[in-house]
Amino acid sequence: MSDQYYREQAARRARKLWLAGGAVAVVACVALGIVSLYYDSCTGGFDRSPEAVLRSFASSVSEGEAEAAQACWEREAYFDLEAGCSELCLQTVLGNGFEIVAVEIGQPNPAEGERARLPAQLSVACREGGETYSAEIVLDTAGRGYPWRHWHIVRSTLGGTVAEPWCR
Numbered sequence: 001m002s003d004q005y006y007r008e009q010a011a012r013r014a015r016k017l018w019l020a021g022g023a024v025a026v027v028a029c030v031a032l033g034i035v036s037l038y039y040d041s042c043t044g045g046f047d048r049s050p051e052a053v054l055r056s057f058a059s060s061v062s063e064g065e066a067e068a069a070q071a072c073w074e075r076e077a078y079f080d081l082e083a084g085c086s087e088l089c090l091q092t093v094l095g096n097g098f099e100i101v102a103v104e105i106g107q108p109n110p111a112e113g114e115r116a117r118l119p120a121q122l123s124v125a126c127r128e129g130g131e132t133y134s135a136e137i138v139l140d141t142a143g144r145g146y147p148w149r150h151w152h153i154v155r156s157t158l159g160g161t162v163a164e165p166w167c168r
Contacts, residue, residue, distance in 0.1 A: 037148045042072035050105050050118055050139050053151045057137075058122055061159060064095030074140060074152040084136075085159040093159035096167035097127035116141050118151065122158060126167035133166050135159070 040048045043056045053072055060068035069090055070078055077083045085093065101123040108116040118139040125132045135158035139151040160166040 040150055042068070042150075042152070044068070048150050050120065050151045051103055053139065053153070054103055054105075054120055054122055054137060055100060057153060057156075058098075058100050058124060058158060061090060061094060062096065062098050062124075066090070066094055069094070072153050073156075074154050077140075077152075077154040084155050084157045085161065086156065089159055089162050089165075092162050093165040093167075096159070096165060098124040098133075098167050099127060101125050101132060114142065114144065117154070124158070124166070128167070131167070133160070 038046050038048070040046065040053070043052045057069060057072040060066075060072070070087075073086065078086050080086060081088070102121075103123075104121040106119040106121075108118045118141075120137045120139060122135045122137055123132060124135070135156060137153055137158060138155040140154040141149045141151045
């Protein structure tokens, strides 16, 4: 047999390996894309329900986890001073220990641009002292019932104010 036969056979084997590697890479990219579409950075999992977002947010604020609390906010609203107890206020109240007493979720109010605003009320009790407080939180998402939609906070009074923080 000539060298030509072995060269062709090696080239064929290399093409098959490249095709198989490419197919594996495409499948991996599609799988990672689907996982990242459904994964919620606020809850740290695949539960994207409004209650899960509220509980995760309250827990991260209570435990002092700033990055986790910020992940629950819509980015622009987090830095808006008119959004209630957002960036500056949360830095003051992070780590003030409290327990969630009750979560009440209202009905979505469609806003302009087909956004769904969901009002919620979160009641908490301080670990030390036992005072109870109630926070009003507004969640936002795409108005349509997409299976991958994520709820984000656009307004919150959880934690009080900079001048009067809760659970101090």
